[in-house]
Amino acid sequence: MRKCFQLVNEHHSKFWTVEVVGNTYLATFGKIGTYGQTQVKSFPTNWQAENKAYEMIREKEGKGYIEVAERRHPGAGKQLLDSLAVPTATPAKQEAEEQPDTTPRRARQIVTNL
Numbered sequence: 001m002r003k004c005f006q007l008v009n010e011h012h013s014k015f016w017t018v019e020v021v022g023n024t025y026l027a028t029f030g031k032i033g034t035y036g037q038t039q040v041k042s043f044p045t046n047w048q049a050e051n052k053a054y055e056m057i058r059e060k061e062g063k064g065y066i067e068v069a070e071r072r073h074p075g076a077g078k079q080l081l082d083s084l085a086v087p088t089a090t091p092a093k094q095e096a097e098e099q100p101d102t103t104p105r106r107a108r109q110i111v112t113n114l
Contacts (some may be wrong), residue, residue, distance in 0.1 A: 004071070004073045022049070023044065026041075032073070035074050
């Protein structure tokens, strides 16, 4: 999940981006036009991390922030996000996917005709 917000008025020109990766909550904030800074908090579960994100969204909206396009403002840096990424497949599964199909052709035909 990733959402971007901004607060622009006669006194402020700032952004706030929230991201949840696995059980980690990341909030990036700063002056519009900068990279800002990122705060990282880990939770025992993904549900708790998302709950924190939605709690903070309500707080920011209460302060006047409005949601903007998802990629309008910077979020956490690529290196940080890469370090938190959950692998898409286990090595055993990847290995199995790379193996050629050795099922006899007649058996494949029977299975597909069912």
